[in-house]
Amino acid sequence: MWLSLNIIRDMVDLDGIAPEEIAARLTMATAEIDGIDAVNRHFETVVTAKIIDVMKHPNADKLTVCDLDAGKEKLTVVCGAPNHKKGDIVALATVGTKLSEEFTVTETKVRGVNSPGMLCSEKELGLSDDHSGIMIFPADTPIGVPLSRLYPDRVDVRLEIDNKSITHRPDLWCHAGFAREIAALFGRAFKHPVDLSIAKTFTNSEPLTVTIHAPEAAPRYCGLVVKNIRIEESPEWLKSRVSAIGMRPINNVVDVTNYVMAEIGEPMHAFDRKKLRGNEIIVRTATDGEPMKTLDEQEHTLTAHDVVIADAGGPIALAGVMGGGDSEIDDATTEIVLEAANFNPVNIRRTANRYGLRTEAAIRFEKSLDPEICPAAIVRCYELIKRLVPEAEAVTEIVDAYPRKHSENRIETSSAFIRKKLGQDIDDARITGILSSLGFGVRDSGGDLDITAPTYRSTKDVSIPDDIVEEVGRIFGYDNITPVPPMVPCAAPARNEFRLFERRLKTILSRDYGLTEVSNYSFVGEAPLAALDLDEGLELRLRNPLSQEQDRLRRSLVPNIVGNIAFNQRYSDAFRFFELGRVYIKKSRTDAELASEQTRITGCVYAKTPASPLFYDARTALTGLIGELRIRGVQLRPIDSGLPPYAHPGRSLEIVIEGKHAGLVFELHPAVRQRFDIAGQAALFDVSVDQLFAAKKLERSFTELRKYPDVPFELSLIADRFAYAEEICAIAAKSSREFVRDASVVSVYSGEQIPAGKKSVSVRVVFAAQDRTLAPEEIEKLQKGVIDALGKKGYALR
């Protein structure tokens, strides 16, 4: 929203205050000012000049060379316009005049002739759209006068308000609201522009009635019939002001209604009275399916939630949003009905959104406007119309339907409360002074404050003592408050163990195993799920997704991780990364209960041409993680069935914690690699962080160091190619629970000396006793025990 300082000046004296200062104080106390803009600054350096002589340009047919008398100096410029002659008074933009962001007048040579200035068209000056020739002033116009003196109304400074910063302040959607703030901030008087006594001149000679059928939706409606109207162009001052605040001048009546809205904040409308059917204006909700054409020529089909202004023949306006096309004023209009009404903000917002009509009126009404300003707006409108068209005449009194009287908010608080909340010593007189300057009524009895909020602050934003604290604080200036440390107990906070656990997981994976953390959207779409054969429709859907690719919430981190692999392989032949994030599980998608949010950690190792199966890299990272976290009761089970479709059935390992499935380590299924165009190999792990967190952890306790030597025993066995080496170790370990300290795989070999379909597994078994050195015969017996146990299970010595 633009704020014209010319308009503000009618209400508060700005003498001696720079626009920058106004902007700075408003930003700190009221609303954010986005910019300061000098309107028509070029009018200072464009001067009137008389053409003394016009000559043909020596080098160009369409150009002329003009000798000018610009009052203080005489000069010669080149001009390309077709409409000027000797003796004309024209507008000369002197060197340095900035006519637009892109164009500043400089002294140049035009086809070889020097031209220290430029003669301007009305369009170039910003006075109209006329670009047919240069502007020619009446013959009696003084020479050498800057346009800023000829058109004083055109020169203005405007402030750009950040509309987002005033959504909670209905009173600030106009100049009067800001003028009141500026007056309070600079300690000056505020003068409201409306003279209500003008209403006394209204006479009731014509019939008009207003009936409100929906008082909830339309608490007030004021109408006034004005006759002897003449529709014409607005005078210079009004066009200037309307243009300065970003509106396009239309005609006198429309410009006045727009101006009054900008000035005091009440959106106005004027109907052509002769187009109305009957003398009754009805405010009601529309019927479902009721048709209506708004003045932008759009046809709408209304609903019962919309409020309309209607006459005997049907809707004449979409209440608070836009007037109707059939009752619009036109050049022939001679009688009007002025409307100033108040509507329920919720209805207005919904209607405006429903039809995409976020008009100036709608964005104001949806802020909860003060109904008390309706009659004032009518009076002000009439006053201005009368100024423009003196024969105009009000032929009704203000017809005022006001079924729900709006009251002022009363707030009881104390200056002590205000000081306590601000934490700043502000004396009582300052507090009451600030409130009075903002239009609040204050009765101070020994520090107890009985406050009456003005009606324009009572619709929603001021109702409780804390609101009063804000009023005092912002005008006092938050920068003037001395920071004070809070007095609070000194205590260590409770630890969020789960958060710390997450952090440990991430640290171990990145620091010890070189995995980089990625973060993916919580969303997933149908395409990757289908490519992973996971499209079972279980994901919780969004009602309003932004795109098909993000229309549901992930139940697994895997799909986005696979997407990450496909993406990153373009830039790197080998990488490893993980994500720790939440998945959203619902038993029934539509059940109102919140989704169960489970935290998973999913990692990936990728290489274009791995030297050995990447499965082992992923397994190492995960088992290393589990080991460092000291998780008890973990089992790693080879698994080849019941796997998710993206897992390689020959390269998958199940992680079981305390008997429950907790995750998988797997290589990506070759079919998935193909579908995602993944050129290399990828191994993943995907585990429940919740289960890792909940699992019992191994306690640390000291074990006596062994005093007697270990006796190692290595043997090689022939096993089936699909045998699990871990099973061999387990058999060896079980051969003597007392003396076998360890059994582990040294190497696995398949090749020339090994029969097809078999492999050689070398195992190292370590014997030891707690209380003695093992005797040679004991060792021999233990070795035989291992060999026999393995032999029974079909593992022969090689």
Place this chain on the structure above:
Amino acid sequence: MKDTLETLQTNTLAAIRSATTAAELEEIRIRVLGRKGELTGILRGLGGLAPEERAAVGKISNEIKADIETALGAKKTDLDGAAIGAMLAEEWIDVSLAGPASSKRPERGHLHPISQIQYEIEDIFTSMGFEILDGPEVETEYNNFEALNIPDHHPARDMQDTFWTEDGNLLRTHTSAIQVRGMATHRPPFRVIGPGRVFRYESTDASHENTFYQIEGMMVDRNISVANLIYFMKILLKEIFRREVTIRLRPGYFPFVEPGFELDIHCLICGGDGCSVCKQSGWVELLPCGLVHPNVLRYGNIDPAEWSGFAFGLGLNRLVMMRYGINDIRHFLSGDLRFLYQF
């Protein structure tokens, strides 16, 4: 006898001198001084000699033995030194290499920059007595709006801002919802923060994301004031930026605080003189904050007559972008490792 001994001495010392390996030396030692060695044999045969001759020969023999042992020791030290030297030369490697491919450790992994800053800020708050809270990302309308004094018809509840789920819930639009959960489980006085992922129904571009990260903070105690809030914010921002920052508080409207503020900091790029980052204003809008609205305390069953508090929200993406000069918010969830490796 004496001659025999001298010959033995001469020959042995010569052999020791010419020996080139430790093994040769050992062989000499065994041949001469071993259990069945030549000198050992002579000494053993001393018993058969006359007592006066025995003493003389014994003395010479012991002297010769000591000479030989000294020579052996000296030569051994020489040879060992040479062997180590050879070994050192042999074992030379090119330390300018990072290492042969076979032994290359995986590169260091990187934590996501958001995680890094989140942990940093969590630690700052923990050190100031704040407890870290969690909340679900899919929230109820009540916790996200109603309990935060955002009534039914408030513009913030419009479809254009919020992702709704088909079960009638929503993706939380701010971490303030964690505040609500905090009040349900904590009795004042308390100090809590709630970091997490939040969502907005918004098309993405270089400065807009539909998913981003915030940290919500709330302190409730007796007599918490605006002066306390300003003090605390100054301390907090000094810790985050590791230098004094100039701040200003101006009015800002958020339904869950009253009074509400926008906190701006002096632009860190230009120091307040005005530049393109701060749009020539010298100030950068950093965080919304305010005194907790009494209605919000009431929703949390906290009596606003007895308790007051302040609350604030920090956008983490914004902080990271400011710290590293990142110009596009979409990098964070791109999964692009080239971006992540930089932090």
